[in-house]
Amino acid sequence: MEADSVYNQWSLENDTDYGEYNVVEPCSYASNRSLEQVLGPYVHSIISILGFLGNGLVIVTYACYKRTKSMMGIFLVNVAIADLLFVVALPLIVYNEMSSWSMGQVACKLLRGTYSVNLYSGMLLLACISTDRYIAIVQARRSFRLRSLFYSRIICTIVWVSAILLSVPTFYFYHWYEPSHTRQIFMIHEENVSFTPHYVCELKFSDNDTAWRTKVAVPSTQMAVGFFLPLLIMIFCYTAVIITLLRAKNFQRHKAVRVVLAVVAVFIICHLPYNITLLYDTVEMFDLHPCEVSDAMLMAKTVIQTIAYLHCCLNPVLYAFMGVKFRNHFRRIVQDLCYLRCFSRASSKINTSNCRVVYQISDTNSSLNV
Structure with a gap:
């Protein structure tokens, strides 16, 4: 779920029946809300359960057998940890977004920040795995010197620290608050009408300049570091790996080529549509659109985002269970x-x-x- 303001389109019009101004209510986005009522409690719950089981099995398997602690094993465990934290945070975020955010300020920052950290760390670790495969297969002569447990732990530490630093804006700017357009009391003909307070966990800024810079910088960084950088590394490394494997006249090698193609294909299918949508949304962020158009865009984004979530369930199958060892x-x-x-x-x-x-x-x- 993104931090896009759902109520970002409103206007003031002259109206003689309601005094000087008539306040036009924000877009309701009814179609997208109906879709979220299905995806939230059902589809996202299934993703969370499958992701928890798959990644939990990966962690348990590597924890029980220390001899599997190779460089590849270290990377796989860290990917599983990142995905596991994501699937734990996802149901809580979905639950709070389907109604008024009820978990307060600390949970707001913690869940949103954890989501961001896991996004960056998971993607960067997938890039590390592709680099490890490149060194092990293409640069086999130097693999014993480069693929050590010491280097793998240093790399994982750098990845997690980088993910935390990249997520600082998320931790800082996300707030739990009641938007001004949902205030309980509206003055209509000098009468007070009370409503149940509705709290949200969204980006909140002190001035427009900070809002503009952050709302452009955060998704841009997410696309650059969380998708395009890992994608370029994977394409380069796995292309070299496939070329090397195809030179070997061996059935198992050709089977490995199919696994590599599956890894790249799943990554692109899951994340490319979402990042294209995120890019379009960033470019069109400050343009006003009719409510029907905005509702359709939100529906598309909700579906595509759910497809991206599926990757956390597929990672254990692609990277762990396909391996013979x-x-x-x-x-x-x-x-x-x-x-x-x-x-x-x-x-x-x-x-x-x-x-x-x-x-x-x-x-x-x-x-x-x-």
């Missing part, structure tokens, strides 16, 4: 759990020995596939 380690966890369950339910020595035999056979088969 990760699948083997994940299978090992399942086998361990099955063994413990079987052992706990064993009521005799025969049953216990059967459990151990099954576990040892499965473990041997798994080890052969690594």
Whole structure:
């Protein structure tokens, strides 16, 4: 959900029936609100649940087996952490935006800031993964020196610090407040009419110059650092990777090419439409449009943004579960759990020995596939 002001179109007109001025109410955006009533509680909830399970499994798998802590593993764990924090914050943001924001100022800044940090860190880490694949495959001779745990931890630290610094405007300018157009009391023929206060968590500025600069700088930085930079790095690295793999006369290599193409295709499909919409919205931000046009634009943006959210569910599948070693380690966890369950339910020595035999056979088969 973006911080666009929903009520940004209003005017004052002369009217003899209501004194000197007739206050024309803001655009209601009824179609977009109806769409959000479906996407918010249902689609976004499904995305959050799938993203939580998928990324949680990635973190658990790497945490249980220290031997998987390669440079690639470190990057995958950090991507999973970023996506996990995102899917935890998403339902809270959606819940508060569907009604009056009820969680106060601290939650407003924390949730919006966390959303921004996870956006930048997740995208930059995907660029790091593509660079790691480039070094491992294209620059294989130098990969042992460059792909160390020490370097991976330094890179991840730089990524998270950069994401926090890039999110400072979000932490600073987002506020919990009641917009002036939703004040409880309107004077109509000298009568007071009370309304339930409606609070929002949106960007708020002290002057127009700051508002103009920030509303242009924030989405521009998000597009440049959060999309175009990772996209260019991925295109360069994976193009070199594909060329190198195609030179190898090996079935597994060609299978790896399909995985690389899937990674790039999913990234573009999920994020390119949203960033094009964000670019258009930034250019047209200060232009007035009829309510019907603005409502249609918001609906398109809501749908495209939901598609972008899907990427946090697909990351575990694309980057982790497609890897042979990760699948083997994940299978090992399942086998361990099955063994413990079987052992706990064993009521005799025969049953216990059967459990151990099954576990040892499965473990041997798994080890052969690594």
